[in-house]
Amino acid sequence: MSSPDFEITPRNKVVRRPHRGKYDKATVYDILDAAMLCHIAYVIDGQPYCTPTAFWREGDTLYWHGSSASRMLRNHITGIPVCVTATHMDSILLARCGFNHSINYRSVMAYGTAKLIDDPQEKIEAMNNFIDRFFPGRTKLLREATEKELKATSFVMMEMEQASGKIRNERVHDDEEDYAIPAWTAELPLHTVLGPFAECPRQSPGVVQPAEMSAYQEGRRFDEVMRETYRQHYGAAE
């Protein structure tokens, strides 16, 4: 049984607004598992790069993939320090002075060493989890990957050595003396939702959306779909 919290070190300590810092794994996991997209910071010859990519979590390990030809992946081979960040923008807050304008958000910054997965069997398992974590039960419907496809794809894993979540979830507020200022103020929520599906025009006759993918429904919030499919694949305890 691993620790319920991430260790707090100078690397992951939330410096600004420390009360918003979250180091318990349950909170960090929840923010990560509600996302498909992350941004990965890494350094090549002193130059920082920030690459967006799809990722997923298994225990305290984050995984992502890429083309074996990509700059990011070629430079991960020997193991390099990375920072993986996932962010949800939840709302915009207007106020009666510039200083009190703000954004409600949930984010995680996770630190570790990114390493290529070499072992062929581990690579196939990572590939299947990559599909099934987002689309439960899907790999059993698909054909297996070919040697050529496997060779062209690299998978990367990073154990989270440290991580911190940061959550801001406040209402519009102003300094008491400012409430008389007649500026319209409101919280403007932002939701990422699924739009109308465009089925493949060459769908096989009689093939419909499988029950295991029922989390995907037009109009649903994507962060909720991500949480639900995570639990379907990995279970609630992971």
Next chain:
Amino acid sequence: MSSPDFEITPRNKVVRRPHRGKYDKATVYDILDAAMLCHIAYVIDGQPYCTPTAFWREGDTLYWHGSSASRMLRNHITGIPVCVTATHMDSILLARCGFNHSINYRSVMAYGTAKLIDDPQEKIEAMNNFIDRFFPGRTKLLREATEKELKATSFVMMEMEQASGKIRNERVHDDEEDYAIPAWTAELPLHTVLGPFAECPRQSPGVVQPAEMSAYQEGRRFDEVMRETYRQHYGAAE
């Protein structure tokens, strides 16, 4: 008149799927101006960090802000290399093998040196643009910032030395021999939209949403609101 394209160098050249790389400024601007959130990669003592924050563009310069107490801002004072990335996830593409699953997206990676804005007048201008770029005409409704607020807030600018956009906008496709596989395939669009507004319970009597902020309407796509408010503030030619 500056060049219509960003110079292509080893730093910003799109290595993987080079046909998706976009170096014309019109395309790069459009992706940036459709976003409020970016992720910024920077390095402190060899450790990469990836920080999410709100940003905006003016010409070839990107701006963002933060608390003067934050780790990111404290380390920007002397000018440090950064990579600023803005990403829009547009849809998820299912397919009949794992390899053909994909995501449609628009992203920009921009490179330069981040510097704190020292000049007090430039700082006030940056602060006003930060508000008015997102909420046209808003600063004239607000009280001015106090000395204390200005001191607590830092603004950063980064001239884009290089940048590249990357766009994937394809339909579901499979290898010809795979179309008979009876796996449900579809494109699942993702839209970030404005939810129902929560007005401040202490709204002054008679104060309503100003006409200049009419881009903000429940249900509208946020990337379109960002484009529209950008043009309202900076004009179409910027």
